[in-house]
Amino acid sequence: MENLILFAVLMTVGYISGTILEKHHLTSIREREEQMVSLPTIMLKKPLHEEGIKEVKLVGGSVVISIDYFKKIVASLANLFGGNIATYETLVDRARREAILRMKEDAKDASEIINIRIETSSISKNANRNVGAVEVLAYGTAVWR
Amino acid sequence: MKYTSKLPDEKVNRPKEYLFLFALKLLSGLLVFVVLFYLIVTASVNIIAENLSPEHEAKIMKYVQMDIDMNQTQKSTQLQHMVDKLAVCAKLPYKVDAYVMDDFHVNAMAVPGAKMLVTKGLLHKVKTENELAMVLGHELGHFKHKDNIKSMGKGLIFAVAGMLLSSDNYGSLFSTTLEMTNNRYSQEQEMAADLFGVDMLNCAYGTANGATALFEKMKKEGEGWKYLLADHPDFIKRIKKMKAYIREREYDTSKKLIPLGRIYK
Numbered sequence: 001m002e003n004l005i006l007f008a009v010l011m012t013v014g015y016i017s018g019t020i021l022e023k024h025h026l027t028s029i030r031e032r033e034e035q036m037v038s039l040p041t042i043m044l045k046k047p048l049h050e051e052g053i054k055e056v057k058l059v060g061g062s063v064v065i066s067i068d069y070f071k072k073i074v075a076s077l078a079n080l081f082g083g084n085i086a087t088y089e090t091l092v093d094r095a096r097r098e099a100i101l102r103m104k105e106d107a108k109d110a111s112e113i114i115n116i117r118i119e120t121s122s123i124s125k126n127a128n129r130n131v132g133a134v135e136v137l138a139y140g141t142a143v144w145r
Numbered sequence: 146m147k148y149t150s151k152l153p154d155e156k157v158n159r160p161k162e163y164l165f166l167f168a169l170k171l172l173s174g175l176l177v178f179v180v181l182f183y184l185i186v187t188a189s190v191n192i193i194a195e196n197l198s199p200e201h202e203a204k205i206m207k208y209v210q211m212d213i214d215m216n217q218t219q220k221s222t223q224l225q226h227m228v229d230k231l232a233v234c235a236k237l238p239y240k241v242d243a244y245v246m247d248d249f250h251v252n253a254m255a256v257p258g259a260k261m262l263v264t265k266g267l268l269h270k271v272k273t274e275n276e277l278a279m280v281l282g283h284e285l286g287h288f289k290h291k292d293n294i295k296s297m298g299k300g301l302i303f304a305v306a307g308m309l310l311s312s313d314n315y316g317s318l319f320s321t322t323l324e325m326t327n328n329r330y331s332q333e334q335e336m337a338a339d340l341f342g343v344d345m346l347n348c349a350y351g352t353a354n355g356a357t358a359l360f361e362k363m364k365k366e367g368e369g370w371k372y373l374l375a376d377h378p379d380f381i382k383r384i385k386k387m388k389a390y391i392r393e394r395e396y397d398t399s400k401k402l403i404p405l406g407r408i409y410k
Contacts (some may be wrong), residue, residue: 012246015165019164033152034152037150037151037152038150039150040148040150041391042148048146048148070168071164072162074164074167074168074171077168077171077172077174077175078171080171080175081171081174084160086162086164086167087160087164087168089158089159089160090159090160090164093158093159096158097153097404122302
């Protein structure tokens with residue numbers, strides 16, 4: 001019985017705090033994306049045009065976002081039945097966009113960022129299974145003209 | 146080549162349904178699975194238990210022991226004598242050992258290992274041999290109906306299922322849920338044991354007088370909640386059912402009650 005109560009409390013806390021944090025994070029991501037949408041970010045190896053380049057630099061942004069208890073339990077349930085894991089999808093989406101934003105912030109006043117790579121790793125792998133977090137690293141070459 | 150800036154399209158990479166609904170869907174799926182599993186296991190264990198041969202039944206009851214602190218119990222010749230007398234009527238394929246337990250709660254238990262435990266609290270409460278015989282008969286009913294074996298069988302399967310799942314997060318949740326549902330005898334089992342107890346009382350003493358005395362006493366004293374906690378729910382209903390059964394079987398209810406002698410030192 002105690003286990004069930006503890007479980008219910010953890011689920012509720014996880015759901016409420018997770019939802020609030022996610023909402024705040026998404027709002028902040030949307031605002032910053034609007035602000036920085038004018039900076040071209042491309043995966044091409046070469047800049048769009050090669051004239052007048054003053055400086056080139058490696059820029060990067062990385063973020064680690066933890067999963068809440070609710071999302072983790074729901075994910076493990078999805079593991080039982082199969083199908084896409086919606087609770088992870090929101091998490092990874094936020095992490096990816098946040099990493100790109102941080103990379104853009106690292107490249108202040110650049111004309112463009114080229115050759116962008118995005119990598120993810122799961123922190124929880126091989127670690128204590130109570131830690132669930134995703135790391136997303138975005139890096140690229142910033143070009144100043 | 147012209148670069149066009151674009152904001153991410155949230156319809157593409159974000160899940161299309163609310164997480165809460167997603168979770169609800171999965172949880173209800175799990176619930177259906179657990180309920181189905183429980184029903185199938187219960188049904189098949191019951192079928193197996195009903196068809197168990199007396200030799201196997203006796204073997205299981207003798208060799209599976211429950212973890213009880215035997216230092217808190219004592220043998221009683223008088224109690225054993227009563228149990229033996231009732232067991233003749235019950236026709237069990239094994240011998241039941243009776244013990245008095247140092248416990249002030251009003252309770253009696255039929256446990257694996259063919260042991261019958263009666264608390265001192267209960268012995269203080271009953272005033273006649275008939276009342277006590279009714280309780281002992283009820284517990285013998287649990288033996289007779291193989292309630293121990295059924296719950297052991299279920300417990301075993303659920304423990305294995307819990308173990309198989311416990312490498313996952315919800316494994317402990319699963320086993321806790323099943324533990325909760327498993328440790329109790331169902332109301333039907335209790336009622337069936339009641340009626341069996343009435344039969345035993347009538348068989349051994351030639352009267353069903355005193356069958357409901359203990360329940361009525363406890364109802365009057367307002368200890369109903371205590372008995373409720375001891376897994377014997379709804380005993381007003383049980384009194385009614387027993388009385389109806391006694392009428393239906395036309396058992397004698399007028400013979401004199403035998404006062405209870407000393408059971409333990």
